[in-house]
Amino acid sequence: MSARRIYLDHSATTPLEPKVLEAMMPFLTDKFGNPNSIHSFGQEALTGVDEARQILADFLNCQTSEIVFTSGATEANNLAIRGLIKALKKRRGDDYKMHIITSSIEHPAILEPCRELERQGIEVTYLPVDRKGIIKMGALEKSIKDNTVLVSIMYVNNEVGSVQPIRKIGKLIKKINEKRDREWRNTRVSERGQRPEPIYFHTDAVQAVNFFNCDVAWNYIDMLSLSGHKIYGPKGIGALYVREGVPIYPIELGGHQERNRRSGTLNVPGIVGLGAAIKLLGKRRDKGNITTKQEKYNKKISCLRDRLVKGILANIPQAKLNTDLNDSTPAHANFIFPGVEGESVLLLLDLEGIAVSTGSACASSNLEASHVLLAMGIKKEIAHSSIRFTLGRHTTSVQIDKVIRVLPPIIKKLRNISTEWNE
């Protein structure tokens, strides 16, 4: 990365760590074998895949057989949702009436598969969020029905950085599942019918892996999606953790790889890179603690984030912070600058060498304002004025100070042009 440019869009993607590239290089060159081949070329590639799988299993606290490598988190999310529903239909028949619960602030890779399933007759509840961008446990509990089979709630929201109470959700679902099963067991055999399906709990943890505990046992998670390029690893690789016993029917048919859950020749360099990136996050600790490495990064990043937030709020009149600093990742700061449109701010910052993102429709291809900000109760009129900063491991205080210096005159200039601003 050029030293002059400042990258504050780490939720979009992160730079590849040199150590990750180093780990990948042999698998991009000499060790090109197909890990499904029995000869030595295949076996050395398989060794790389096995090692990476072990690293993921250690980090997530699961079995290696419970890891399915995918092309990224979009595929992992699709496989979790569509794969589960498909498997349950195979098991219970096409007429089986199912209900899914998700949140209104999920990534499109969750929302769109859910909408597709709705068109096929499956009922979906989209939970609202509060002003911080967090679901309410009470609302979740109330929305659970006898035929609920899946709850999919993201660990961390990508736009504002809000953290969902994943462990509480997992615990609640476990409790309800145990009750369901107990009631069924206590019913007379002649009256009780088929054993009820449990509710499976999936979380899209793409934005959480850098910062938070992803121990699937501690958090009572049945399925978890993650992505390589959000954690300083390569693009085009992700993984889905699927707890033993959770039914998943593959979306792609053909090669029977990944224990029949995901067909296609394994992306060996990507898998090795994903493993290396996870390894750089440090060793998992017990009882939901984050790793010492995560602790170190979080401390550094949140310090810089607080400096940025203070500097912006002090120098830009009426700037509004959408990220709750106590209930978010240390890296997110999402603002609204009333009177200016997000894409304009983004471009003027880019011309100064500073990369950020916006929830404005004008920067997207669908011309809709951010569904996340709208779900948080932010009015449409100002939702187009949002700018998201996401800091990373390599962000420096010099960079943050430059943003604090450069941004206020940009906002002032655009407000001066704007119809929606009167000094």
Next chain:
Amino acid sequence: MKYTQKVIDHFRNPRNQGKINNADAVSEKGNPACGDVMRIYLKIGENDDKKIIEDIKFETFGCAAAIAVTSILTEMVKGRTLEEALQLNKDEIVKELGGLPAQKIHCSMLGVDTLHEAIKQYQNKN
């Protein structure tokens, strides 16, 4: 498609930006909820018995394309007769800007609509 150099130039250095205090017509179109609002101020003069746009200013809340469209539009019609200005269409603006990304073409339509609305407002009053 990326923005052309010309779009970026007009976005960074908008021409004829601001208000006209004793304007002969002011029109505003768009909606902050959709992300674009344009306002055009006109000062009408005469030249050889023909009404001309003597001065034009704009204010815009919107993306780079919206700002560039209003900026270049003011340059294109300043000093022109009202009839000529009413002939201006979105394609000419897009051409003058060296092209716009497909999803931004609506910005050029909004610009033309705002201008035409201001001219008609003046014509109806006089």
